[in-house]
Every structure is written in structure tokens, then in C-alpha cells.
Amino acid sequence: EAAVTQSPRNKVAVTGGKVTLSCNQTNNHNNMYWYRQDTGHGLRLIHYSYGAGSTEKGDIPDGYKASRPSQENFSLILELATPSQTSVYFCASGDGGLGDYAEQFFGPGTRLTVL
Amino acid sequence: AQSVTQPDARVTVSEGASLQLRCKYSYSGTPYLFWYVQYPRQGLQLLLKYYSGDPVVQGVNGFEAEFSKSNSSFHLRKASVHWSDSAVYFCVLSDSNYQLIWGSGTKLIIKP
Known part of the structure; x- marks a missing residue:
């Protein structure tokens, strides 16, 4: 049974619209992460969270907000979507430590197209 | 600065042939290294990981990787590839x- 799920799996949005991507994990991990994946790049970290109520900026946070209302749920919010935000978005969870705790577990991804 | 470089954007090998995918890292401390695989239209799966000890680590589906501190490398190998290995690594x-720094990925294409 999938431990990290994302919804929606595909989304088409209009420029200037608001988009919310949702992520749920049943791993009971403290940390959750949002990445985007673009051709020619590895995954790039947008926002992450250490636990319920916390959000931190990653490497490319501009144009994105995040919300972590509970241990299980982590949302990525695009208040004013732009075509440059067309990408595949991945959510992940992990313990956020050294050794075995460094591993992250990924959801299936959300393909977002902003027209 | 910390970084991971995968110099080959695309590698093509014949089915049954051996494989090496190259990875170089830049990191001043003790590196914790992973190889993840992404099959077409799927999410990311862990292939193998290295933290310490034996520099050759075994992963799933016959993959292994060798850590070299002197060369700052963590190359992925497989003795005989199968068509189902086609993916991005x-x-x-x-x-x-405790953040992950990603290489840009290598697309593996298997020729029949």
C-alpha cells in the first residue's frame, strides 16, 4: 500500500490562478518535502517541513507557499500560477537524519501544466 | 560547494551488456550517497545507498555501486542489463x- 500519495496526479491551470497540490504520508515521518523536476535537472527542493505547523524554504521557494497542518499532510500552494511553474512535482517524506534516516520516500508525482 | 555531477545525460547499451553510470560528488564531510531510479511515468525508487564500510554496495535487481573517496565518485554498475532497466538514474x-542534493540524471536506453 502506497505510503506517500499525491493529488491530483495531473492538473491544468490558467495563468494567474491558484493551485494547491496535496500530499499525504502514512510513514509517520517527521519531515516532508516538495520538489519539482524539469528536463535536464535533478529534483530541486521547493519547501520542506520538520513537522506539523512548520515550513521551511528550500532552494527555489519563490512563487510557492507550503502548509503542514498535520503530521500526515503537506500542501504546496501556487497563489498566482505562471507558465514557468509547469513541471512535475514530487512530494517525499523522511526522518531527516544521518545514515538510514537520510532516505526519503517519494510519491508518484503531479504533472502540472500552466497555460 | 556541495554538488553531484552525472556527466552522461544519456547512455545506450545493448541488452545483456555490462553497464556503468558515472557519478562524481563534491562534499567536504562524510558523504551519504544514494542511487535512485525513475521508471517511465513513475515515481522515484531507491536502488541502493552507501553510508560507510565496504565501498561496494549491493542494491536491487543486480545493481551495485562503488564508492571512492580518492576519486570522489560513486559509480553504478550492472553486469548484464535487461530491457526493463530502461529508466532515468x-x-x-x-x-x-539532511537535505538531498541531486544529480541531473542519466537516461539509460537499452538496445535489443
Whole structure:
């Protein structure tokens, strides 16, 4: 049974619209992460969270907000979507430590197209 | 600066042939290294990981990787590839803040 799920799996949005991507994990991990994946790049970290109520900026946070209302749920919010935000978005969870705790577990991804 | 470089964007090998995907890292501390695989239209799966000890680590589906501190490398190998190995492979470094630093990925194409 999938431990990290994302919804929606595909989304088409209009420029200037608001988009919310949702992520749920049943791993009971403290940390959750949002990445985007673009051709020619590895995954790039947008926002992450250490636990319920916390959000931190990653490497490319501009144009994105995040919300972590509970241990299980982590949302990525695009208040004013732009075509440059067309990408595949991945959510992940992990313990956020050294050794075995460094591993992250990924959801299936959300393909977002902003027209 | 911390970084991961995968110099080959695309590698093509014949089915049954051996494989090496290259990865170089830049990191001043003790590196924690991973290889993740992304099959077409799927999410990311962990292939193998290295933290310490034996520099050759075994992963799933016959993959292995060799860590070299002197060369700052963590190359992925497989003795005999199968068509189902077609995927994008990512070399990943865990930094001191427990964040993952990703290489740009290598697309593996298997010729019949």
C-alpha cells in the first residue's frame, strides 16, 4: 500500500490562478518535502517541513507557499500560477537524519501544466 | 560547494551488456550517497545507498555501486542489463542539513 500519495496526479491551470497540490504520508515521518523536476535537472527542493505547523524554504521557494497542518499532510500552494511553474512535482517524506534516516520516500508525482 | 555531477545525460547499451553510470560528488564531510531510479511515468525508487564500510554496495535487481573517496565518485554498475532497466538514474548526496542534493540524471536506453 502506497505510503506517500499525491493529488491530483495531473492538473491544468490558467495563468494567474491558484493551485494547491496535496500530499499525504502514512510513514509517520517527521519531515516532508516538495520538489519539482524539469528536463535536464535533478529534483530541486521547493519547501520542506520538520513537522506539523512548520515550513521551511528550500532552494527555489519563490512563487510557492507550503502548509503542514498535520503530521500526515503537506500542501504546496501556487497563489498566482505562471507558465514557468509547469513541471512535475514530487512530494517525499523522511526522518531527516544521518545514515538510514537520510532516505526519503517519494510519491508518484503531479504533472502540472500552466497555460 | 556541495554538488553531484552525472556527466552522461544519456547512455545506450545493448541488452545483456555490462553497464556503468558515472557519478562524481563534491562534499567536504562524510558523504551519504544514494542511487535512485525513475521508471517511465513513475515515481522515484531507491536502488541502493552507501553510508560507510565496504565501498561496494549491493542494491536491487543486480545493481551495485562503488564508492571512492580518492576519486570522489560513486559509480553504478550492472553486469548484464535487461530491457526493463530502461529508466532515468539519479545519483544523490545527503548533506549536513539532511537535505538531498541531486544529480541531473542519466537516461539509460537499452538496445535489443
